Amino acid sequence: MKAIILVAVCAAIVGVSYGMHSPIVPIFAKEELGADFSQVGLVGMANYLPYMFAPFFVGMMLDRRNKGYILASGVGLSMFSLLLLSTAQSVPEAMVFRGMAGVAHALFWPACEVLISTNSSPEKRVKWIALFTAAWVGGFMAGPLAGRLVLDFFDYRVLFQLSAATMAAALVPAFLLVRHGRPVGMEKHRGTSLANVKHEVTSMPAVSAVLLYYAITFGVILAVYPAYMKTAAITDQDIELLFFAFGIARFATLPFVQRLAVHGRSALVAAVALTAVGMLISFAFTSVWSFAAALVLIGISTSIFYPVTFNIVTRNVPLDKIGSKLGIYETLFGMGWTAGPLAVGLSSDAFGPPSPYLAFAVIGAALAGAIVIRKKS
Incomplete structure (x- = not known):
């Protein structure tokens, strides 16, 4: 139980830092560095690209090395990348520094997941992952x-520096987790490969499709959506408030996650449908209130996606292999995270900023319908 609390404290602190700076990074790229939507998408892609590859190795590391040290290294690298971002003068520089942040997240997030999994029973895993998510979401809120x-008194660069200072506090619980992070077993696993990812995708196609949709849309919400709101004349301060509403929606949904998890695929269908509606609203309307409604719906859906898919993926997996198993799905998530911002950035410049959100609405409706039909057949 102590390990779970320490992971939650670490997640809450890191969540505060992410909530401070994440909505502003796309705006910083557009306003301060002169990026167009394609370049904003490239900055987002650079942030998420490491998540396509790092989990291959991080998953195996977590099965063999102390998870507390891996967690602490993720926090430290994230802090350093924020300090560097505050000095960026061009889009390529921002891409490099956001790439470092992506590597840091690929260390931090799986380490938290595996620490929870190896320090809890399968029966309580959803409960504790919901607590971890609540801590993260509470911080992000x-x-x-x-x-x-901060933006009432300072500029974007000072905001990034203060976010880094906030992140530094998470090193305390991270290092305290070293005693709880020793490897469970010393079995030597084969390295995760694209063949492993392919096998998992084909064995659970519905879950994999939902995970990709969730990854793509969530990546877009963090990496491009704020810039889209900025073009609709929404102020920086209002964008931060809108992401506060996004956090409230996520946090308010978490108490129901335990009950939703037992419904498995039905809960995932509901999450996809809510995201699709939020995307449709984003396409059709561009006021503060319409963005608030869209972010609330998407916030509810993201709180459903993660714990439910986590429960499905880790069910009946031996403790000493959970790191490798999660590494496969984190890689799949990274693929979606990487593709989303790049595709939306390019299509926003080519067809207009609202166009990608209509596409996401149509794809989400089709995916939800396909899962329902497949379940009935």
Whole structure:
């Protein structure tokens, strides 16, 4: 139980830092560095690209090395990347520094997942992953309020520096987790490969499709959506408040996750449908209130996606192989995270900023319908 609490504390602190700076990075790229939507998408892609590859190795590391040290290294690298971002003068520089942040996240997030999995029983795993998610979401919810306050007095660069200072506090619980992070077993596993990913995708196609849709849309919401709101004349402070509403929606949904998890695929269909509606609203309307409605719906859906898919993926997996198993799905998630911002950035410049959101609405409706039909057949 102590390990779970320490992971939650670490997640809450890191969540505050992410909530402070994440909604502003696309705006910083567009306003401060002169990026167009394609370049904003490239900055987002650079942030998520490491997640396509790092979990191959991180998953195996987590089965063999102390998870507390891996977690601490992720926090430290994330802090360093934020300090460097505050000095960026061009889009390529921002891409490099966001790439470092992506590597850091690929260390931090799986380490948290595996620490929870190896320090809890299968029966309580959903409960504890929901607590971890609540801590992360609670931090991410508070972060935009802190970011809004900072932007009332300082510029984007100071915001990134203060986010790094906030992140530094997470090193304390990370190092305290070293005693809880020793490897469970010393079995030597084969390296994760694209063949492993292919096998998992074909063995659970519905879950994999939902995970990809979730990864793509969530990546877009963090990496491109704020720039889209900025073109609709939404102020920086209001964008931070809108992401606060996004956090509230995510946080308010978490108490119901335990009950939703037992419904498995039905819960995932509902999450996909909510995201599709949010995307449709984003395409059709561009006011503060319409963006708020869209982000609330998407916030609810993201709180459903993660714990439910986590439960399905880790069910009946031996403890000493959970790191490798999660590495496969984190890689799949990274593929979606990487592709989404790049595709949306290019299509926004080619067909207009609202166009990608209509596409996501149509794809989401089709995916939800396909899963329902497949379940009935």
